Amino acid sequence: MENFLLTFPMVAKLATNDYVGFTFFVGCMAMMAASAFFFLSMNSFDKKWRTSILVSGLITFIAAVHYWYMRDYWADFGESPTFFRYVDWILTVPLMCVEFFLILKVAGAKRSLMWRLILLSVIMLVTGYLGEAVYRDAAWLWGLISGIAYFIIVYEIWLGTAKKLAVKAGGPVLQAHKMLCWFVLVGWAIYPLGYMAGTPGWYEGIFGGLSMDVVYNIGDAINKIGFGLVVYNLAVVATSEKA
Numbered sequence: 001m002e003n004f005l006l007t008f009p010m011v012a013k014l015a016t017n018d019y020v021g022f023t024f025f026v027g028c029m030a031m032m033a034a035s036a037f038f039f040l041s042m043n044s045f046d047k048k049w050r051t052s053i054l055v056s057g058l059i060t061f062i063a064a065v066h067y068w069y070m071r072d073y074w075a076d077f078g079e080s081p082t083f084f085r086y087v088d089w090i091l092t093v094p095l096m097c098v099e100f101f102l103i104l105k106v107a108g109a110k111r112s113l114m115w116r117l118i119l120l121s122v123i124m125l126v127t128g129y130l131g132e133a134v135y136r137d138a139a140w141l142w143g144l145i146s147g148i149a150y151f152i153i154v155y156e157i158w159l160g161t162a163k164k165l166a167v168k169a170g171g172p173v174l175q176a177h178k179m180l181c182w183f184v185l186v187g188w189a190i191y192p193l194g195y196m197a198g199t200p201g202w203y204e205g206i207f208g209g210l211s212m213d214v215v216y217n218i219g220d221a222i223n224k225i226g227f228g229l230v231v232y233n234l235a236v237v238a239t240s241e242k243a
């Protein structure tokens with residue numbers, strides 16, 4: 001029995017300088033804790049906000065499950081879990097687009113806005129995956145196409161239809177929308193840096209000292225939990241203003 005456990009340990013050792021392994025581990029815990037927080041707080045709010053909080057919880061929960069697998073994958077193979085990473089993103093990033101729609105519904109947001117943002121985010125992620133995993137020699141080109149889709153999302157929420165709806169809604173919704181816009185502009189900009197650190201191209205060396213996975217893991221923690229907390233805060237403020 002003892003020999004068996006030594007040959008097939010239940011848990012992998014984590015080296016003290018394994019920052020990728022460490023951030024997968026802590027990221028997993030943080031996503032689990034955030035999910036519990038969002039799910040358990042959900043029913044203390046006005047019905048209008050419950051779906052938004054539910055979606056916040058789903059985003060961190062889906063990430064928690066993927067982090068569980070990615071942590072394992074990294075421990076076993078010492079390689080970037082690119083496939084799991086992009087499956088996680090392709091589920092959670094469209095849900096973040098849904099959040100914009102949900103909070104702007106009070107101002108009459110249409111479903112077409114939601115689908116437009118979802119479509120752009122899918123284009124951004126699929127082209128990113130092609131560059132990172134399939135056509136690595138042309139990573140810069142796929143990254144550029146991905147970046148254009150990202151730019152259009154930024155334009156849409158900062159200056160386009162979404163912005164106009166947020167202004168129409170005013171008050172706490174406008175404030176929350178602004179915060180989410182900052183997350184997309186600054187928080188999401190972390191990802192292209194990770195991409196450039198982890199793919200070959202003319203930019204090699206500029207970000208070469210960074211670890212792609214550490215950058216992605218920090219980005220995920222900031223964006224998924226931060227996004228959820230903005231929506232949570234909106235529900236708190238809007239519910240107390242009504243009371």
Ligand SMILES: *C/C=C(C)/C=C/C=C(C)/C=C/C1=C(C)CCCC1(C)C
Pocket residue numbers: 089092093124125127128129142143144146147150188189191192195220223224
């Ligand atoms: C929770 C996960 C989130 C918010 C992931 C967001 C990912 C991005 C904004 C990725 C963007 C990329 C580019 C803009 C260009 C290079 C390729 C990507 C996919 C890393």
